[in-house]
Amino acid sequence: MRKKRLLPLPVFLLLITAVVYASGITVKIKKISLVVDGQPGEPELLSIIGLKPGDDFSDFKVDQALKRLLSTGLYASGEVYWTPDPQAELIFILAKNLFIGNLDISAPKEIKKRINSEILTLKKGNIFHEGSKEKIIQELTRILEEEGYYARDIEFKVEKMSGTDLVNISIKIPDLKRMRLRKIIFSGVSAEKELQLKDKLGLKVGDFYLPQKVEKGLAKIKKSYQELDFKWAEVKAQIENYDPEQGLVDLLIKVVPGIRIKIDIKGADLSPKILERVWEQKVFEEWALSEGEAIILKHLRRKGYLFASVRPHLNRTEEELQAVYEVTTGPRLKIKPIVFKGNLTFRESELKKNLGIPSKFLFLPYLDGQELYELIEKIKFFYETRGFPQTKVVLNFIRQDSAVKPVYYIEEGPRLLIKSLEIQGAELLNPAELMNEIETRPGQPYFRPELQKDLERINLFYLNHGFRGMQFNLETTVDKNNNVDVVIRIDEGRRYRVENIFITGNRLTSRRLIQREIKLKPGDWASYQKLLETRRGLDNLGVFSEVKIEEVPASEQTLNLSIQLKEGEQNFAGLGLGIETREELRSVVLWENLFSPRVTAEYIRYNIFRNASQLSFVGQFSLAEKRLVVNWQQPYIFGLKMRTYLSGYVEKEDRTSFSYERRGFVASTRRGLPANFSLLLSLGTLKTRLTNLKISESQVERERLPYSIAFGSVTLIKDNRDDSFNPQKGYFFSLAFERAYPLFQTESNFRKLFGKFQYFYPLTTSVNFYATIRLGTAWGLVPIPERFFGGGSNSFRGTGFERLGPEDPESGLPLGGKNIFLINMETKFLLLKRLPNLYGAVFYDVGNVFAEPGDFNFLKLQQAVGLGLRYRTPLGPVRFDIGWNLNPPDGRWRPLFFLSIGNMF
């Protein structure tokens, strides 16, 4: 009986076990392991995955963990294995990314060029996936076909470099041949036309299929149709019946002439060519008509036909479409200074200044007719920005014989002013701090785009404090008195700290150097500003072609930073050719002046010793000077972030009064300081030997030849210009102090102080004013090559090069001096609106060079005035100046001509 009572018990226990096993009651993870390329992974990776022993196992959480690992950019693939109870172990098996180390492509130049620009995954330093091989081969085959090549096979070899995460890729195309044309077929043209077109195509049967030549031929064919007014002609080519065995292909050219389009402008002496660009594309005809009308009106108004009108219409036949523009030009009128009426809030001068309206002055460009009409919208926009959303502007003309006075009638409308400004929803940050970030204040005019800018400022403030996912809304209510209440509602999102920082892609560059540039560390708030500084610092090292920083959420309050780097090329070589002159121009005929050739060659090796150091060799050669410089540069010195330069050089230069040979060594370093200042420190030693002395020996310290100097110098610089090549606004300041001391058996013993201040100010939109003051003084034994010299296109335009100041009584050549004072002033103005890069200039230079500091005398300053032309280029202006010395030594006023490239200012 007892046995029977016990029997149900095991069954019951079995059932319980089965139920427990099958019920899916959440299982706890007991252990998590990471395996990377067959080896145990680094322990800090476990902090990325967001799972820990004791957590519940969930497919979703495992998936998130895997994706977090992959988003570090370190891994190419991953698998996750689960060993159920009793182990309850989760294993992440990861394979590291492989990077392309060396890339060797054996192919013609044009193929390599296209591979470089089109197959972006195939670049040194890029991540390489085995799975991308097939796609790369497909792309390569396409490029070969498009370039007119064919190949039976493409050899694509990938070799992993042992002990590294690099692969060498070699692509060979052993049997590469050009395709030939078997047939050229034209469709859509008559037989006789076909002959003409074949001629224009420039290819015949049997020729190599060269896609570029085909493109040129198609363009010629299209142009010939367009010249016959078939403006919408379509000419396309495609290859057919490609025979890879024989390397033959048929070329099919499809021609669709379309309708003939004639443009007719009546009533004005205007060429239809001005409207060609409107009609050369297949466009909606009504649009082309109104676009053409607008172009003609603009053209006429610019020339002074202010009351011109145009009536466009289309005439259509089966074969032709005629676009007719009937023009009534009206009289051509001169434009008098404009007048504003109804401007109650702003004075006329204020309006003109803010709208960039120049004052009418002599021959200088003033507004043209088209600009008068465009000014209407500009005035409305100006008022809108000042809180007037409903301003109306009407342009009327008061006729005065052959001139008109433009009058703008302004109806300002109501003005919206901000009554109150409130920030709501800011809980983690102080609203008062946020208020300091924005520029809008109660009492100011209401202009929504300005408030949008304030939202961007607040957004940046939050980002810099580690917040992400914020949202901002602007709510405005206007009362009957046109006062606006503004509320900025903030949803603060989440605030994140940095948990871990991962760096990938640095093969050569040392990790330590990279870490120095990272402005964040684990535990810091994820400041966006510091992320930007990190990126800037890494970019400025000059060794990376790409710097990518990604944020990977690790938990609800932390994120990981993944810094992915791509190292650039290590070698650079350059060659420059040019001409130079130091003499003032003798003739306006360029080739009658004294120019000599100049060659510059350089080679730079980057990232030496893996610490972003670089070594460069620069050679400059011309008839007047020869120079060879070896330069070593590194971003840090003794752990301080100060870019340091060590230069050794050998040079030879012919100056006006002497020539010299010099050898020197200089160590310098530059450091950025607050408020846009920078400090340059230099130490060096030079040995100079004078040769070809053209002045009397008494004027040089003969017994000191050759000169040798050991010096140290400090330069303080502040550069506040808007553009270093073509500055329009701002200023530049530098102050340099140099001390040459008799060290290491050198003879020099002098001090030099030199200051320079430059100021740039735009008087109007087309007139700029520049001024420079230079003051330099020296004490002690100053050898002639170290003295101050002045004169020429870059210092004083009343004398030749280096001719300002004391002269040798015997030879009359310049001696230089220990004191220099120069002021240069120039006003530059636009000459013609049609040539926006050509400017005229008037200048005034005053100054002198004095033998000794005590010789300085305001009454002995020389003066020069002159005119010039400037042509603006991206590298600075080309300058042509004519100067007259107002105090000529011989009493004769004669002009001096100067031609130079680059700014004087």
Added chain:
Amino acid sequence: MQAKRDIRQDLFRLLVLFAFCACSFGFVSLADQVMVNCVLATVNEKPVTLFDLKVIRAFDLISEAQEGIYDQREKYLEVYVDQLLVRELVREQLKVTEVEIAQELKKIKERLGEQVFHSKLLQLGLREGDLKIYLEGKILFDKVIGSRFTQKSYVSLQEIEEYYQNEYVPQQQANGQKPAELLHVLVELEENLQKIKRRKEIREWMQELRQRADIIVNSDCLKKIEQQEEK
């Protein structure tokens, strides 16, 4: 005494039996290290995992899914990759609102039923909110396809006739049915052709997007899953 001995014997046997059961389950567990996830593909450096496909399949998140699409993992992986490409393309320009996501969720719940819906969530370890990213992709894809490719493409009478002769009639005959007259099935055939044309246009557009994208499929991962499933 004998009774006590019997009880002790029974208890001992019970213990052995229980231990045996527990060990058997444990033994099975030790032997079965299971691959629960892997990276099936990367699309413009974004991973597509096995789990993503499980979610797509569980909730039928493939837009305009054709019959049998879920039979082969490669098939719906390809379509899902297309969806991802479109999502990346329009992410900056088009937004998905919370209302749209809620509506899509509602549709899924109605289709599956509340119980099935929640049990699938539980099985995958998801909360409702976790589906958001998958729904966003589907909604964006539907929006783009809906606006770019009109439902009604033009189909000519000639095309309908050709379709009738080359597809409809042979199909009906193969099924042992008498083909209806063209006039009686004109509308139906026109609709079919429009769908076919539309799908073709979508495919061509997707091929263009694919050419520009960086897509890598991890065939190792696919093979391992298939081997595991065969076991």
